[in-house]
Amino acid sequence: MEDVAAIETRSLVKRFGNIEALKGVDIRLERGEFFGLLGPNGAGKTTLIRILTTLLMPTSGEAWLYGYHVVKECARVRHLIGVVPQATTCDLDLTARENLDIYGRFYGLAKKERTEQIDYLLKMIGLEERSEDLVATYSGGMRRRLEVARALVHRPSLLILDEPTLGLDPQSRYMVWRLLKRLKDDYSLTILLTTHYMEEAEALCSQVAIIDHGKIIAVDTVEGLKKSVHxxxxxxxxxxxxxxxxxxxxxxxxxxxxxxxxxxxxxxxxxxxxxxxxxxxxxxxxxxxxxxxxxxxxxLTLEDVFIHYTGRPVRDEETRKVSFFIGAGVPRKWGR
Ligand SMILES: Nc1ncnc2c1ncn2[C@@H]1O[C@H](COP(=O)(O)OP(=O)(O)OP(=O)(O)O)[C@@H](O)[C@H]1O
Ligand SMILES: [Mg+2]
CATH class of the missing domain: 3.30.70.100 (Alpha-Beta Plaits)
Structure with missing residues (x-):
């Protein structure tokens, strides 16, 4: 078990009708790694995340998290992961504390353990003073931080975030970065995030995979990727x-x-x-x-590297995707 990877995929393919969203993806994340999946809109990032988080079945190929098969051992996989999905899904009509408590209950945490963990997380994300306010009154950055905390309620080994700072103002983005950095440095959490922000991958990730049209076209450290381009x-x-x-x-x-x-x-x-x-x-x-x-x-920047590999810049379609479809008040199913 010692050399078991945090995430390993083998020839993952996902088809939606005629669309081949993933065309044979092989990735490997070691434990404790901060891995960035970088790609433009429609590259297949969310599809890959959904398969890894057991929400979607692959058409073919396989994936394991800490040695557990994402299809055959999905219940075990769900306990290992904390997920921050692309669209925000906090319940606006509840307070931060209530949002976290619901998740703690889903995972079967006893009241005392729940309270301790929630107090700790609220402090870590800097929301203790607002914890009894309805989430509807929070800024986008505060909601995002709350979602990171929610993903950590059951103390997962692996945190998976799909575009965690999309649409946030620079200050909120920086606060989320700081939080993620701290999780990585202080708790050796393994982190996988998707992004189309170059500076995000550059600031946070120890390894970066560039994905385009459903294929991984390069994987390396930021420095290694830069070196690979003359x-x-x-x-x-x-x-x-x-x-x-x-x-x-x-x-x-x-x-x-x-x-x-x-x-x-x-x-x-x-x-x-x-x-x-x-x-x-x-x-x-x-x-x-x-x-x-x-x-x-x-x-040379990571953007130049991206252009080198894909022939085009990562488009920052912030305006298109700025709305998070806040309001989906139903907690996510994966945790059950
Ligand atoms: N449920 C679905 N039904 C049909 N096609 C889908 C479905 N989900 C994803 N796709 C298609 O698969 C491709 C990859 O989509 P995906 O959402 O994985 O991209 P992405 O890299 O996350 O993009 P973005 O940066 O815009 O979030 C796209 O062509 C998309 O239209
Ligand atoms: Mg996506």
Missing amino acids: ERDKVELRLEAPAGVDPVTTVRTLEGVKDAGLKEGLLTVTVENSQRGLPAIFEALRKKDVKIQEVRTTH
Whole structure:
């Protein structure tokens, strides 16, 4: 059992009629890992999460959580996991404490244990003072934090969150990040989250898998993923070029330069290494009497990595998905 993975999937396929949402997904999460599943809308993230959390049957393939089969041993799996689904599902007509208590009862926790755990969780998410207020009066960020707490009532080994900060303002997003970081650092909880926020994966995750069109196309640490894309930096130079001088042709053929483009006086050059490439760029431009007014260097981001692997940026369709369909007052079924 020692080397049993927290999550392991083998050739998971899910079809909805003609739509193949998952096309043979293999992932492995070690215990204690903070794993990010990064992908654009429709990539298959929620479908994968729903299979792992026993809410959906795979069309083919298999998955195990801590060695338990998600289909054949679903009851055991449900006790191991805490889930924060994509749409918020807190009961608005109840207080935070009542929301948590219902879950504690679902999991069969005795009153004393429930009260202790709930007090502890309310403190951890910073909602003790509002715990007797109706959730309807909470902000989106507070509701999200409450949902994280709700997922932890029964002390799961694995926390699974589907786009936990979607639609939150930056401050609330940061508070959720801080909470997740703390859970990871202080309690060695294994965490799987899906996101299409690059900075979220970069800030939190020890491993990142990029999923697109139902397929995992890369898995590595953030650093590893960056390295897998040939190291490149972007240099932006604000210029004033004399008539007849084309800065793009001036720099394009220099050693280490991968690409160059000019837009409204801003020359953007992609170089293998900005430290090595910049002196030659300066020199070539100087020789043509091009005046350099400003220089800015940006290093490779996870967004660049995503574009490299998928050919397009992760679209941030926040406006489309900002509504969480708050109001579904019925507690989720998975915990029963
Ligand atoms: N119940 C369903 N019936 C039919 N098609 C579905 C169903 N659930 C998901 N799909 C389809 O499967 C594909 C993957 O959807 P999924 O919800 O897993 O994507 P996602 O990566 O979570 O996207 P988002 O970032 O928008 O949440 C999409 O084409 C979607 O339309
Ligand atoms: Mg989704």
